[in-house]
Structure formats: structure tokens, C-alpha cells
Amino acid sequence: MSTNKNFYITTTLPYINSEPHIGFAAEIIKADVIARYQAQHGREIFFNTGTDEHGLKIYQKAQELGMDIQEYCDIYSDKFLPLKEKLNLSYNKFIRTTAVEHKKAAQEFWRRCERSGDIYKKAYKIKYCVGCEMEKTDSELTGGRCPLHPNRELEIIDEENYFFRFSKYQKQLLKLYEDYPDFVVPASRLKEIKSFVASGLEDFSISRLKEKMPHGVAVPGDDSQVMYVWFDALVNYISTLGWPEEDGNYQKYWPGRQVCGKDNLRPQAAMWPAMLMSAGLPTAQQVLVFGFLTVNGQKISKSLGNSIDPYELADKYGADAVRYYLLAEIPTFADGDYSEEKFRERYNADLANGLGNLTARVSNLLEKNEIPTNLQVDLTDAGIKTVVADIADKMKDYRFNDILQIIWEKIKDSDETLSRTAPWKMSDRADIAKVIKPLAQNILNLACLLEPFLPLAARQIQAQFSAAQVRKGQPLFPRL
Numbered sequence: 001m002s003t004n005k006n007f008y009i010t011t012t013l014p015y016i017n018s019e020p021h022i023g024f025a026a027e028i029i030k031a032d033v034i035a036r037y038q039a040q041h042g043r044e045i046f047f048n049t050g051t052d053e054h055g056l057k058i059y060q061k062a063q064e065l066g067m068d069i070q071e072y073c074d075i076y077s078d079k080f081l082p083l084k085e086k087l088n089l090s091y092n093k094f095i096r097t098t099a100v101e102h103k104k105a106a107q108e109f110w111r112r113c114e115r116s117g118d119i120y121k122k123a124y125k126i127k128y129c130v131g132c133e134m135e136k137t138d139s140e141l142t143g144g145r146c147p148l149h150p151n152r153e154l155e156i157i158d159e160e161n162y163f164f165r166f167s168k169y170q171k172q173l174l175k176l177y178e179d180y181p182d183f184v185v186p187a188s189r190l191k192e193i194k195s196f197v198a199s200g201l202e203d204f205s206i207s208r209l210k211e212k213m214p215h216g217v218a219v220p221g222d223d224s225q226v227m228y229v230w231f232d233a234l235v236n237y238i239s240t241l242g243w244p245e246e247d248g249n250y251q252k253y254w255p256g257r258q259v260c261g262k263d264n265l266r267p268q269a270a271m272w273p274a275m276l277m278s279a280g281l282p283t284a285q286q287v288l289v290f291g292f293l294t295v296n297g298q299k300i301s302k303s304l305g306n307s308i309d310p311y312e313l314a315d316k317y318g319a320d321a322v323r324y325y326l327l328a329e330i331p332t333f334a335d336g337d338y339s340e341e342k343f344r345e346r347y348n349a350d351l352a353n354g355l356g357n358l359t360a361r362v363s364n365l366l367e368k369n370e371i372p373t374n375l376q377v378d379l380t381d382a383g384i385k386t387v388v389a390d391i392a393d394k395m396k397d398y399r400f401n402d403i404l405q406i407i408w409e410k411i412k413d414s415d416e417t418l419s420r421t422a423p424w425k426m427s428d429r430a431d432i433a434k435v436i437k438p439l440a441q442n443i444l445n446l447a448c449l450l451e452p453f454l455p456l457a458a459r460q461i462q463a464q465f466s467a468a469q470v471r472k473g474q475p476l477f478p479r480l
Helices: 022-040 056-065 069-078 100-115 166-179 187-198 229-234 248-253 262-279 310-317 319-329 340-368 385-395 400-421 429-450 455-465
Strands: 006-010 044-051 093-096 119-129 134-136 155-164 207-209 222-227 257-261 286-290 293-295 336-338
Touching: 006 022, 006 248, 022 044, 022 257, 022 286, 022 293, 022 310, 022 319, 044 069, 044 248, 056 069, 100 119, 100 229, 100 262, 155 207, 155 222, 155 262, 166 187, 166 262, 187 262, 222 229, 229 262, 257 262, 262 286, 310 319, 310 340, 319 336, 319 340, 319 400, 319 455, 336 340, 340 400, 340 429, 340 455, 385 400, 385 429, 400 429, 429 455
Parallel strands: 006 044, 006 257, 044 093, 257 286, 293 336
Antiparallel strands: 119 134, 119 155, 207 222
């Protein structure tokens, strides 16, 4: 993790051809945990997200709905904004790739790559997956279709476009991976991208004919072409910081960290670094590559009708419950699965019967016996120091599920202590206080450690247990 005072993290920008789904919710929640943890440790945070609003599938979707393209972008981009409140996210910038400032930055980035001799024009013919917005070779296809979007027909693009000299940067990319072995996390994804680059790089198209696909950033000096969506969209990671102005937020925060899904490995960990090298700019510090989320063991798909709406989930169970499931049940970098049954089991076992029940029992005993506390968070306390160190160690590798397991072991220990000592059977108030006050201190300390993960519950617990006289209050997580 960063030791600098300033810390920058960004999600990928989801396409707006559909409404937010649980897969993106999982990505942005993980980024939010990292941002909150760094802020908790005194760093100044720039946390970026937004929407990717160019490309063929956006254009086709607007046409399908009979809508003006910019009107469509405005409406569908707005559908992502309520995620901030619903999932209790802490991002401080929401960038749209249709914004004037971003378009200007993308055009300046193009000019810099052009000055490096890395942009040229040629005629070509390819198979293109609109779902991925990427070229596909025959070896990447299954039954003649993209395995990630098997219900989509491949587009055949046959035209003259501009290309980026990706092949020029093979040695520099391999050196980057060698010099910075944690540039891509996890190690399995670094191995994958190294293998891809080592096998040889093909220059890739970075524009489209405007007459065929008019929705995009204009190519500088050529009104007949617009930028290919990947080339334009990747620039958001620095345009959001005010680049090409090189002072201010760009100077303060870049380079930073990017998070993405494993289907974004190639653009994030190879194409974008090569583009930055061409433009004479530093590459990102790190790319964190998360696995896929399935639903009841199946890939999330419109045709299967199994997409999970994060808004509905948060409305039903609360932001912290959604955050907890996606962080505790799903390993950070592996594929994971969502099911309503598993969600409810986790909720009842860990939140209602675990954290919620412990805080209710201890606060009730403090209030009933009128035991004053006047507690403050103390992470130097002997009972918590080891936990703090373990969490710091696991945060280096972003092992969120392991961290939550550590915290829940301490919750379980406190529950067992409470059951073993049975203070409700004691008649002497001083004896009750000897048992209850250390448990209250432990709960308060654990709430501080939980804050990046379950910020609403953590702050509620801290407010409750740092009061001069603790009151029971409303249940944190009512049992389902």
C-alpha cells in the first residue's frame, strides 16, 4: 500500500448500455474499502469513477430506443449516480467521457502519441465484438463467437482507420512487469499479461469512420474519423485529474491505482501503459484485477434474466449488508457467486446473530445496570494490537475476506466470553462492570477497524459505545 500522503484510486468506467448491476457494485465497493482505509490512515484521497459513454454499443442502444445519442447518455449516466448513496460510497469525482474537458484531454493525448510517431493510418478488416468493444482473433472465439458475449453476432469492420503502434512497446512493457512485480495483482494475472505481451503485440485500431459510427471524440485534424472507445475512455484516469494541466490534482495524485475486472486485463495492464509511455507520461502504480461474479452459479446475463439490481438489494437489506456479503463471501481476486439464500444466511449468521446481537447484549447490560463507560477507541490496547497488525498485513494484499474473518473471530470471542461469564446472573454492579467494560472497549475498537468495510454500522457503534452512558438503541441488523 502507498506510503505517500496523497492516494489516488479509480474504478473502470462502466458502459451505459445497461443499468448498474451487482458486478460493478462489487468492483466499486472494493475500491471504496481501499480508499476509506487509506483515508483512515491519514492520506488525502482522490477516488474516481464515472461512465463510459462512447463506442458502438452505446450508439446502437440509443438507435434501438429511437433516442438522441446525447439525451440517451445523459439519462443512462444518471442511473449510476444513486449508487453513491445506496452503497455508501466515498468517491469524490464522477467523470463522464462525453464531458468537454475529457474530450479535450483525449485529443491532446492523441496529439502526443502522434508526435511520438505512434499513430498511423491503414486499411484493415477484423472481427469485432461489440460487447467487449474489442477486436477478436479466431483463437479467441468459441464456435465463431466471443465467449464473453455468446449471444452477440460479431461485427465485421472493413475500413481505413488510425492505428497505435502497440508492437513498439513490447520490450518496455516486459521491463515494467519485471521491474515492478506487483504492478498487476494478483500474480496469476501478471503472469497472464506477461505471457500475452511476450507472445508478440499487434498494433490496434484507435479510430472509426464517423459516417458509420458518429458518436465519439473527434480525431484531431481529421473530421472523417472519431476515436475508438478504448483509446478515448482510458484517458479518463488522468483527465479526471485535470490533465493536460500538469500541476494541481494531476501533479498531486498521479500515478495511482486502477481496479478492474479480469475481462479488462489487456486494456488496463498493457494497452494503457503503452499509450502512457507513448505520450511521455508515467504509468499507473498498480492494476488490481478482480474476478467475475456469478449468480446462482451462472454468468450474469440479460438473456438469462439473472441480473441483480444493487439498488433493490440495498433497499431491501441495507448498504452495509450488501457490502458485507460482497467483501466477506467473495475472495478479492477470485470468481465468486451470489445467491439470495447465501446472502440471507450470511446476514443472519454474521450480522444479525453476530455483530448485531453482541452490541445489543452488551449495550443492554450497560444501560440496565447504569454502568458508565466514557470509552475511546484504543488500538494500542493489548487485546486488539495483534488484530491491527494482522489487518495491516492483509491489506497489503487486499485480502478483504480474510480481514473480515479476523474481525468476526474477535466478535465470536467476545460472544463466548459473555456467555461464559453470564454477567446477567451477577448481583454486584462492580463485578458486572469488570466483565462488560472490556467487552464494550473491544466492540468500540472493532468498530473502528470495521469502518472501511461497513461504514454506517461502524460509525453507529462508535457513537453508541463512546457515549458516557451507553444505551441499547435500535438493532443494527434486524434478523430476517
